[in-house]
Amino acid sequence: MKLPATIKSIIIETVCLLYVVLFVYAAVSKFLDFQNFQVQLGQSPLLTIFADVLAFTVPSIEIIIAIFLMIPKYRVYAIYAGCFLMFLFTVYIVMILNFTSFVPCSCGGVLEKLGWREHLVFNIVFVLLGLTNILLLKGVKHTIKISIIGGSIGVAILWSLFLLSEVVMHQENPFIRRMPQGTAAKVASIDLRNTSMYIAGATKEKVYLTDRLAPLQVFVFDTKLKNKKHFTIKLNREDFKFKAFQMKVVYPYFYLFDGTVPVIYKGLVSDWKAKVISESEYGFSDIVFPNASKFIIRSQTPDRFENILAAVSNSDSLEVRINSSILQKQIDGLFDTDGTMQYSYELKKFVYTYYYRNQYIVTDENLNLEYRGNTIDTTTRAKLKLAKIKKSGDKKMAAPPLLVNQFTAITNNLLLVNSMLRGRFENEEVWKNATVIDVYDIVNHTYQLSFYIYDEDGFPMKNCYATPEALYIVAGHYLLKYEFGPRIKSKFKNKNISAGSRNVDRKPVEKSRSKI
Template sequence: MKVSNSFKTNLIYIAALLHIVLFTYAAISKLLDFQNFQIQLGQSPLLSVYASVISLAVPAVELVLVIFLMIPKYRVMAIYDSCFLMFLFTVYIILILNFTSFVPCSCGGVLEKLGWKEHLVFNMAFVLLGLIVITLHKGIIHLLKMTAIGGLLGTSLMVGLFLSSEDIMLKENPFIRRFPQGTAAQVAQLDLRNTDYYIAGVTAEHIYLGNHKAQLQIFIIDKNLKNRRQFGVKLERENFNFTHITLRVHGKYFYAFDGTAGVVYRGSTSDWKAKVINDKKYAFNDIAFIDVDDVIIRGQKPKDHTNILAKVTGKESMQFVINDKLLEKQIDGFFDTDGTLNYSFDYDRMIYVYHYRNQYIVADKNLKLLHRGNTIDTTTKARIKIATIQKSGDTKLAAPPYLVNKLSGVTSNLLLVNSMLRGKFENKKVWDNATVIDVYDFTSYQYLLSFYVHDYNGFRMKDLYATHDAAYIISGPYLLKYGYGERIKSKMRYEELPAGNR
């Protein structure tokens, strides 16, 4: 079947005109909302690492193609290139829908109301239009050759970008977060009408809150954040030089302790009466309870006051297993090794997250080092300034420190870290009204995903407690419950858990 030259000319002209409209609108839309376009590429599970380059290259290529499509001499060549570009976009969407760990929100710009599948159909229509022009121009044999070469080249290019981007994200993440849908969302809230509460513990049925001012009061709230009860804690002996008493609840036991006084109490949640289990005056500045008799403490060396970790067994007589190598000194050994101490009852692992550098430590219950992992930011050394008071010899922070990781919590194999640093391609408006929680697998030492905790009535997150079904958060006077979505639940793995621990 012969096709007249006028039909070919008209079809080429129409195809060129459609591509000109498409690429002009697409490029201008991207450039007018460039930051949002770059953020969307940064959230892509395929191209995160290359978002900076691609966000500039794509609109530039589209505008160059528009220019060549306008020039009759280069119009057919430009349609060849346009067809190849639309094929790349098509392969990208196919990979997104079928081979990535999550499907991000579809990009804005051109046809922003369309979802990924609708975009796929739209792109394929333009690819088909380009193939028809190529067939009419050079014939079916030429089409088959170009399709084979272009298809192989385009698919290889997109798959190569995908694999290399994923490899870099896993091994040397350049501070790019991923916010897939279905991670976590606020499902309940309770106005506590007081900003002094902290989370003392969570069990299968209840949330336990302590109060920094009413130090011997415990508040019990059900998991739906509805019913609330209050009890007073009674201590067996109070002849200690207390500075601040903190409460912790684990299972059917509760603990009251004051690190400065070096005293620890234990009691039953059935009557809230506590007896002394340690009064040996071993001062500590943080503590994690392993089981009924064992704890891990963070204390200081007597000579240089650098922080160290120790396991303390107190069933009959106090026994210490000290590891002074776990916390690594960078500047002073005290401020620069400050952090949050967690214990995973599911895996019998201690996880310590530094406040001022991008590192966390995983050790077994006897403080044997298993791994030093990194959070995804790039702050490898603590940025703090220390001053020494001449009269007393005390050291103080001479300026506000550069805080990297503020809060943390563990559940199953997951480590949740409240990072204070904004990553690449993150919307500043969102960042100004929310804090971020990064989720890691502390058994495979990989970053998994992130989600936002939005400020509630203007209050930022100040306390975090992770459980198997939700993250409990205190923001100002509010207790919030963030239920996990399937994206987080699917990442959880369990070893043999103690009875009733899950």
């Protein structure tokens, strides 16, 4: 049945007008909020590496198509182009919902108010409207032919973009972060009324904090941050000239140490009584405790004052194993190799993350190197300006360094790194009021995703500790709990591991004082 020419013309004109209104509105919206649109494209798992080009190209094409739709001479070609573009948008959403690792935010403009599935229905309607115009202008056979050809080309284009984007993101990441939904959300907070507190450890049931200014005072919270208990540590010896006591909890034990006075205390959290288990002739600048009878320290060579790592066994006979090749010198071997030390109790892996370059190192508990991984920023060499004080011979920072990675935490196979550098397509205003956490899988050697920790009452994050359930944070005088969502929990290699399983050795091991 053929439609009267008048009705046919009205339908064609109406569809063209709808396309013009849609494309003009969408394009203008994108240009007016260009930075946000570019950021959203940068977060797309399909279009990440093409965000720069597409941010200009897509709205420009929409404007061009809208113009040609209003010119009768070029209307047919504009209808082809408009329908094809809407088909690309439709395939893009189908792929986002069914074939990608996460679903990003919407694309801005009129579609920003719609969810992805509503967005999909909206696009399908406009594809059908475009095909209706082609049908009215060119007939059934031509419409079927152009649909098959255009559909095949559209799917091939988007699938190729997806595969290329995934390869580049995982193998040659150009400093683009992925921030999917369902990563981590703040579920609890408490005002500590003290800015010198830090997290010493956590389990599935409890969070342990102490005060830098009163290091023998311990505060234990439940994981809802509701109930608090206060304890005072009792030392079996107090005849050392400590400068900066620190505490770490590796349940059921706690450890006290001061690297400038190389003495290590150990006790049980059940009674908070500490005994000296090691007294050394050499200082150390950081330490982790893989188990009840072993610790890994960072110290300095006595001749060149360069950082080195050593695994120390404090069992029946004392054994010190130094590995001087783990930390790699770039400038001075001291400042340029500075970094954080973490230990995965679930995997029995030690992880060292440099402060001033984009590298982390994974070893076993005996400091046997497994591999060197890279964080996603591009700072491969430490940017430091050093000066040597003639009178004392000490090295000092002559200018503020470029800090690449600041705080780190680890849980199971996931290394959480607080990066200090803003990546591409990241909102500047958000960056000013939040701390970014990048998540790496130390088993697969890959970057996984990122999420923000927003400043609490103007205070940024200054200390953190991760369990399989949550990331605990101290920001100013607040203690925060960011609970991990399904997007992070799905990355764990062992889903049955909980924070409570970090009980390295529930049986207390009594040790006499030993020399390193």
